[in-house]
Amino acid sequence: MLTWLKRLTGPRALTRLQSVRRLPGWLRGRYDAATTTDNNARHWRAADGLSANAANSPDVRRILRNRARYEVANNSYARGIVLTLANDIVGTGPRLQMLTGDAAANRRIEQAFQQWARSVRLAERLRTIRQACAVDGESFAILTNNENRPDAIRLDLRVIEADLVTTPDLHLKPDDHVDGIRFDSYGNPTSYCVLREHPGELHGRLEPRCDRIPAASMIHLFRADRPGQARGIPELTPALPLFAMLRDYSLATLDAAKAAAYFAGIIYTDAPANGESDAVEPMDQIELERNALLTMPGGWKMSQLHAEHPSGTYSEFKREILNEIARCLNMPFNIAAANSAGYNYASGRLDHQTYFKSIRVEQSHLEAVVLDRILAAWLHEARLIPGLLPTGLRSPADGAHQWFWDGHEHVDPAKEANAQATRLASHTTTLADEYARRGLDWETQLRQRAKELTLMRDLGLSVAESLPRPEDEEDEPDDGETREEDVPTEA
Structure with missing residues (x-):
């Protein structure tokens, strides 16, 4: 009986078990996102398995x-x-x-x-x-x-x-x-x-x-x-906390700007306690008028409050928050x-x-x-x-x-019209598809166009007179690119 137990729990049994675990069928995988640490425990606290x-x-x-x-x-x-x-x-x-x-x-x-x-x-x-x-x-x-x-x-x-x-x-x-x-x-x-x-x-x-x-x-x-x-x-739903952050930050930026615009300050003294300075009431408020000079009690100085809020980053923060809000x-x-x-x-x-x-x-x-x-x-x-x-x-x-x-609507109607004419000429699209892009019924539009042409002929108007004349200049480049002919040359 003792010999049998030694075979199960002895060093050789542990060596055999370790060798079995090293086989390919016993390989274990690990996901970092599935581990719980002190750093991420609070973040994943609300995760649940509800239906x-x-x-x-x-x-x-x-x-x-x-x-x-x-x-x-x-x-x-x-x-x-x-x-x-x-x-x-x-x-x-x-x-x-x-x-x-x-x-x-x-x-x-x-x-x-x-x-x-x-x-x-x-x-x-x-x-x-x-x-x-x-x-x-x-x-x-x-x-x-x-x-x-x-x-x-x-x-x-x-x-x-x-x-x-x-x-x-x-x-x-x-x-x-x-x-x-x-x-x-x-x-x-x-x-x-x-x-x-x-x-x-x-x-x-x-x-x-x-x-x-x-x-x-x-x-x-x-x-x-x-x-x-x-x-x-x-x-x-995902954007509700972001909306609250945007409003809070906007109010904080406004408060900082108002504090910087107001003439607010504090009076202080460098004299030691019980020193030679006039007595003033602590936490007392003084009404100030614009364009006025003030006299301070003896031994006291005045310092204006300065807004330390980083309002210069407000526009960048606002842009990033709105970008994240709109993404959902x-x-x-x-x-x-x-x-x-x-x-x-x-x-x-x-x-x-x-x-x-x-x-x-x-x-x-x-x-x-x-x-x-x-x-x-x-x-x-x-x-x-x-x-x-x-x-x-x-x-x-x-x-x-x-x-x-x-x-x-297209940002550049001229470019879209040229692209549309190219697609129709190469038979890669149909009038039904092109009118559908604009939300129109091609049959209704063609019937209306036929009525217009008939009326134009009755009035003695030619189709060429109703069409816009093509411009000689080429379109400007799209992305701010500079064409070679636009670069000025030295005389």
Whole structure:
């Protein structure tokens, strides 16, 4: 028995174990980010393993919403960033183009839908929805039947705040409920619980009442950053501490500048205690007048207070903070700050490419989650009105379509026009693509151009007279580069 134990615990057993650990199959890896030290323990203290819905609990989302709303309401940069983002994504509103194969039917549907969209202020509500996603993290809209509408189509869009979608007795509900939303076994929402009164009303009820809205009538727009995430958090969440830092630093810089501008000082004496100097009251204040000479008590001197705050770095600090704030929204600094003073032409265009690509992604998300749902509901109701839609369009699936958004103006229209002409001449693009870049329907534009040419011929005007004359000078270089012919030569 003792011999067997010595074989297991003796020096030879330890040597055999060490040799086994040196085999390739027993190699161990180490991540520096997974180690906890005295230096990083405080930084990683808040890291947790909660699920997406547990991390975004109702209390956490309520605190983030309130703080984001407060910052946007009181910070001009936060307000401008949110407004710029909504205006760039939505613009004046989307325009529908039907692709059913019947040109006359397409135009009739497009005109009818555009008239309805204008009457319900669809573009304005879409901008509100997008602003709510940035500030509240999510936005809800209910497809309702408004009997007070003046036209035949009663479809309307009611935008509600995220505070209204909640479950008052969530702790008593089964696991298929996430705050305000009920899901089926496949993870699809089946109904939403919408409060009748806002929780922040001054005269709200003690026992909140809610209505069950079916998922077919509810539009829920948010960005899911984690799998299984059911509710959204404000997109400004990473930037909220930075906004607070910017405001605090601005106030501190202002206080330092005011202290330097004011004529403030302190009187002191070099005489020892109980020395030969007049007695004065300690911590006493003296009112000073401008352009006046003062007499000091005997033995006392006066020294002005100087501001030691490094206000010279304020602009650099402000730029870096705004750059970091705008990064969580994929927005470049010159758009967030509305200031391109430090940019050249190439740098501005390079930064805008990432921003405009993000806008296209956002617009595609809006089309899939909001606009297609609205169009399907509008077609479903429009089919019931005699003569509004063509008889061949029996279901929304027959309504092949696409959406056009406002285009973004080029910094140098002349260069863009030349590039466009080159692409069309080399057959690397089409008129449909070029007009789509500007948010226009190519068929509508060509019909309008044909009308113009016809009218010009009737009035005896030639096309050449209406075209601008090409300039003889070449365009200036883009990035501040100097051409060889621009360099002055010695006489």
